Amino acid sequence: MTAHTKGSGLKWVGRAIRRLEDPALVTGQGRFTADLPAMHWVRFVRSPNASGKIAKIDAPNGATVITAADLKGVKKITPMLHKFNYKPVGQPVLADGVVRFVGEPVAVVVAASEEAAEDIADLVEVTIDETTPMIDARAALQSGAPQVHAEAPGNVILEGKFKTPDFDATWKGSYKIITVEARSRRQNATPMEARGGHAAYDASTGRVTLTCTTQMPHLMRTAIADVLGFAESDLRVIAPDVGGGFGQKMSLAAEYVVLVWLARKLKSSVAWTEDRRENLIAGFHARDQYITLAGAFDKNAKLLALKTDIVSNIGAYSCFPTTCGVEPLMAMAEMPGPYDVRHYECLARGVITNTCTMAPYRGVSRPVITFTLERLMDKAASAFAIDPIDIRRRNLIDKLPYTSAMGLVYDEATYKQTLEMAVKAIDVPAFRARQKAARAQGRHLGIGFATFSERTGYGSPAFAARGMEITPGWETVILTVDPSGFVEARIGSSPHGQGLRTTLAQIIADEIGVTPDVIKVVHGDTDIAPYGWGTFASRSLVISGGASLIAAQKVRAKLIKIASHMLEAAPHDIMLENGTAKVAGTDRFVSIAKMAREAYHQTHRFKGEIEPGLTETGSYDPPGTFSNACHVAIVEVDVETGRVTVEKFLVAEDAGRIINPMIADGQVHGGIAQGIGNALLEEIIYDESGGILTANLADYMPPTAREIPPIELHHIETPSTTSITKAKGLGEGGCIGAPAAIINAINDALSEYGVQIDEMPATPQRIRAALRASSLPSPLWGGEKGTA
Amino acid sequence: MKPAAFVRHVPRTLDEALKILAQVAPQDGRVLAGGQSLVPIMAFRLAKPAHLVDINEVEGLDRISNDGKLLSIGARVRHAAFHKSVVENPLGLLLTEVARHIAHYPIRVRGTFCGSLAHADPASEWCLVAATLDATMVAKNTRGERPIAAKDYFQGIMSTALAEDELLAEARLPLLASDAKFGFNEFNRRAGDFAMAASLVCYRLQGGKIVEPRVGVGGAEPCPRRIAEAEAALNGKAPGDAVFRAAAEAAASAVEPLEDHQTTGEYRRDLVRAVVRRALEQSIT
CATH class of the missing domain: 3.30.390.50 (CO dehydrogenase flavoprotein, C-terminal domain)
Incomplete structure (x- = not known):
């Protein structure tokens, strides 16, 4: 393909066309799991206790209540890693004798309606002989702490260790060591649509169709068939319209296994719609980490070495298919971020506790490690008495490709350029003047920067480095021009809001010379779509996009062959555009629709020289590519109440070639909104006994539109050299950079008080507590000591 | 997230409402007005009333009136009624200023002033107004009505002086001095x-x-x-x-x-x- 410049001949790539998927969604014609009628509805009875033995389960007479005792032959969900001293632990789909977190499914009630099922579930009494729960990861690491699983001594399920040669000598020889103790509290991804499933048995074939809110239908099929022990081909999994996933819906819900088991048992249809309370308690959590990070600098504030201890609370079980390695191992691999640092030592542990199981959440560990690393850089800047921007200038990677201390290869990117672009756009001198003027009026403004790399679109080698038994990576696209001349792309990815139906159509349209609206992108049905990994990890545009391009190139080649035959012209004289094949320099052409008819219905004319039909398959498994960005937040901190208001947010980003600028911007906006929640608002809180205090959206607080400031975006397009469409992923960057920028801005606003906010979310309570603990005088209260 | 089963009664007059309330109150009956607090609690099954006396069809309870000294707010008056000043008095402006802080627009369109007072969440803006301005709450049952002063009315978190068979039919706020x-x-x-x-x-x-x-x-x-x-x-x-x-x-x-x-x-x-x-x-x- 030619370079992406204006007038390059690329007609659709790079244009902000409206999303082809939206007309149905905005007119109420979307089709969601909970829309399906069912003969039976279920309600899960969940453990009221965090830890203990199930003494008895009493069900009302005549009710259908299934417990683990009924599930003979059903295997445990046992995700597997083959590295990092991983201890496989099994998760029974219904708690089998032991409960390990509040909300764990203990029994399932089957009734004729949702209401009836909930009424019966209310009457089911679960008696548990409680044992001491382990809630906090550091407490669970103490010697003598109660064991959550016998298989994982010391509650450590996995341990990653890494150290570069000569680390110790570098460390000892350094000029200054700066340390940050970071704490990231627990979150729930809170997709708009909670989870849900509908399993229907077909008596004529014995097959079950599971419709569910998943990001990876094929992996659900594999996992459920494995756990229940039947042929994968006897299960069809459909992901209809899915109302957001953010990683929460890429992990196997034990509830789906139960639904399929019930459909086969009852030979009927059975449905479950998760409510918000269940989702907040049991729908997977994320980001509960302690990170200690120290940086060794030379006298010019150049980073020489990083040392980090990562403790990730992975909850009660290991999630399928990524395993609980997803957070600690990503943190280990990517901690050095966008900085040139040659020496690195890391200890990353996954700790099992009596809390809801951890699963990937948009950004996975990177919002946490970026926050930690960017706090380190700001603290170091302060220690060296230089500007936070300068310390980044001195340390950002600028020679590419770059191989990190961990061995990751960073492709072409613009770490320094995006920083400079953001610094210029935000007008730092003007802000500093405004900050000073505001301070004179008793107001506290702050500015914070975050620079980061976002590893995206990585294929199987990257996942294999983690030793995953289930190693994701590649994608397949089957592209068909049907006899009517319309185009269908069947993809293994499973978009649920990312706009892939539009962006893939743009890529295909340019290749075969049609308009995107004649291209249907079909996904989310294991009977129709090719086996694939689904949509997660900022991968689908890169990998499915690459597979789409490969398939489209093959279709293009075949169309040219057919046109050459029909128009009696040399193949190199054929041009595909506007739905036709033309002979260059003549007025001879044939429409793609006509060629398609020919390809199916007049194949005798090809005299055996061209295969019948017009279907081609493309597969793609790239090494991965790094997007990068600089985020800037301007905040105001109300020192009397601790409230933080994000006044403005600015992003300078490079995600390679942008296929659809509107969709790209939407991804960044949404990510920043979640980053604001992460930085300031969202926290799953357990009490000491393992009960959840934040089981509704009044107590667990995603931001509303009122908490989202104006967002200004700037782009650089550095074509990726490791992605055949030259596009990089950008699905996670918004939420990766935003928390760090906001927390740094808060610390900037409060710099005169000497407080250090190194915990997320930075709630008003925590900010006030830090100010109160500050020993510096506050001019607000007449300069009295300690009364800020 | 489905409420437990309940019987919904839909009286058309205040007398009818009070009669039904008298009957069902001992059987865990509750008054339903805007439902913006009660219904979520029912959905969580933290409340499982067996009967709801839905007063949304009761005639006459949707009125706001003033006699020159007191502003009377009926049991069906929604929060949104106060988006504009309801009386030519600083009180009207005060209520307008407070109303915009109540939850979100859809909730304000449905929830009621008296419902907030009956629910008595400590964080309720209207409860704060009632306490600060020394409002009078008018409780009615089949036997008659009684006024309750704000200082006696609020008794604890979501706890009031209303008896189980009493309907908070109206709240009365004193008009403010013109220079207030x-x-x-x-x-x-x-x-x-x-x-x-x-x-x-x-x-x-x-x-x-x-x-x-x-x-x-x-x-x-x-x-x-x-x-x-x-x-x-x-x-x-x-x-x-x-x-x-x-x-x-x-x-x-x-x-x-x-x-x-x-x-x-x-x-x-x-x-x-x-x-x-x-x-x-x-x-x-």
């Missing part, structure tokens, strides 16, 4: 959330000095109430920064703050200090 000054401020984590502390202040100026001060604080204690110590700090003083700070400090010291897992008493006092001072500042801008 007021200010309102609340603190919450997100726009529309329950207030973690709120303050309503109201006073008159005579010869440049504050008279008849009222300082109400809500969200910080089990019930909203007037804070005498803060009022004393204002009384007879000229409004100004130092006086406002002193009153705010007095309020912060006087409250016995609610605490929870995240919010210490000390922090709640910080918020009380801030909202009282800011409400006072608003009163002079």
Whole structure:
């Protein structure tokens, strides 16, 4: 393909066309799991206790209540890693004798309606002989702490260790060591649509169709068939319209296994719609980490070495298919971020506790490690008495490709350029003047920067480095021009809001010379779509996009062959555009629709020289590519109440070639909104006994539109050299950079008080507590000591 | 997230409503008005009323009237009714200022003024208004009606002096002096959330000095109430920064703050200090 410049001949790539998927969604014609009628509805009875033995389960007479005792032959969900001293632990789909977190499914009630099922579930009494729960990861690491699983001594399920040669000598020889103790509290991804499933048995074939809110239908099929022990081909999994996933819906819900088991048992249809309370308690959590990070600098504030201890609370079980390695191992691999640092030592542990199981959440560990690393850089800047921007200038990677201390290869990117672009756009001198003027009026403004790399679109080698038994990576696209001349792309990815139906159509349209609206992108049905990994990890545009391009190139080649035959012209004289094949320099052409008819219905004319039909398959498994960005937040901190208001947010980003600028911007906006929640608002809180205090959206607080400031975006397009469409992923960057920028801005606003906010979310309570603990005088209260 | 089964009664007249309430109250019957507090609690099954007396069809309860001294607000009057001033008196403006802080627009269209008072959430803006202005709550049952003064009405977190067979038929707020000054401020984590502390202040100026001060604080204690110590700090003083700070400090010291897992008493006092001072500042801008 030619370079992406204006007038390059690329007609659709790079244009902000409206999303082809939206007309149905905005007119109420979307089709969601909970829309399906069912003969039976279920309600899960969940453990009221965090830890203990199930003494008895009493069900009302005549009710259908299934417990683990009924599930003979059903295997445990046992995700597997083959590295990092991983201890496989099994998760029974219904708690089998032991409960390990509040909300764990203990029994399932089957009734004729949702209401009836909930009424019966209310009457089911679960008696548990409680044992001491382990809630906090550091407490669970103490010697003598109660064991959550016998298989994982010391509650450590996995341990990653890494150290570069000569680390110790570098460390000892350094000029200054700066340390940050970071704490990231627990979150729930809170997709708009909670989870849900509908399993229907077909008596004529014995097959079950599971419709569910998943990001990876094929992996659900594999996992459920494995756990229940039947042929994968006897299960069809459909992901209809899915109302957001953010990683929460890429992990196997034990509830789906139960639904399929019930459909086969009852030979009927059975449905479950998760409510918000269940989702907040049991729908997977994320980001509960302690990170200690120290940086060794030379006298010019150049980073020489990083040392980090990562403790990730992975909850009660290991999630399928990524395993609980997803957070600690990503943190280990990517901690050095966008900085040139040659020496690195890391200890990353996954700790099992009596809390809801951890699963990937948009950004996975990177919002946490970026926050930690960017706090380190700001603290170091302060220690060296230089500007936070300068310390980044001195340390950002600028020679590419770059191989990190961990061995990751960073492709072409613009770490320094995006920083400079953001610094210029935000007008730092003007802000500093405004900050000073505001301070004179008793107001506290702050500015914070975050620079980061976002590893995206990585294929199987990257996942294999983690030793995953289930190693994701590649994608397949089957592209068909049907006899009517319309185009269908069947993809293994499973978009649920990312706009892939539009962006893939743009890529295909340019290749075969049609308009995107004649291209249907079909996904989310294991009977129709090719086996694939689904949509997660900022991968689908890169990998499915690459597979789409490969398939489209093959279709293009075949169309040219057919046109050459029909128009009696040399193949190199054929041009595909506007739905036709033309002979260059003549007025001879044939429409793609006509060629398609020919390809199916007049194949005798090809005299055996061209295969019948017009279907081609493309597969793609790239090494991965790094997007990068600089985020800037301007905040105001109300020192009397601790409230933080994000006044403005600015992003300078490079995600390679942008296929659809509107969709790209939407991804960044949404990510920043979640980053604001992460930085300031969202926290799953357990009490000491393992009960959840934040089981509704009044107590667990995603931001509303009122908490989202104006967002200004700037782009650089550095074509990726490791992605055949030259596009990089950008699905996670918004939420990766935003928390760090906001927390740094808060610390900037409060710099005169000497407080250090190194915990997320930075709630008003925590900010006030830090100010109160500050020993510096506050001019607000007449300069009295300690009364800020 | 489905409520337990219940029987819904839909009376058309107040007499009919009171009769049904008298019958069903002993069988865990509750009044349903806007349902913006009760229905979520039912969905969580924290409340499982067997009967709901739905008063949304009852004639006459949707009226707002004033007799020159009192503003009477019927049981069906929605929060949104106060988006515009309902009376030519500073009270009308005060209610408009407060109303926009109540939850979100769709909730304000459905929820009712009296429903908030009957529910008696400590964070309720209308409960703070009722306490600060010494409203009178008119409770009715089949045997008659009785007025309840605000200071007697609020009895604890979501607890009031209403008997189980009593309907809060109306609330009466005293009209304010034409030169009354007021200010309102609340603190919450997100726009529309329950207030973690709120303050309503109201006073008159005579010869440049504050008279008849009222300082109400809500969200910080089990019930909203007037804070005498803060009022004393204002009384007879000229409004100004130092006086406002002193009153705010007095309020912060006087409250016995609610605490929870995240919010210490000390922090709640910080918020009380801030909202009282800011409400006072608003009163002079």
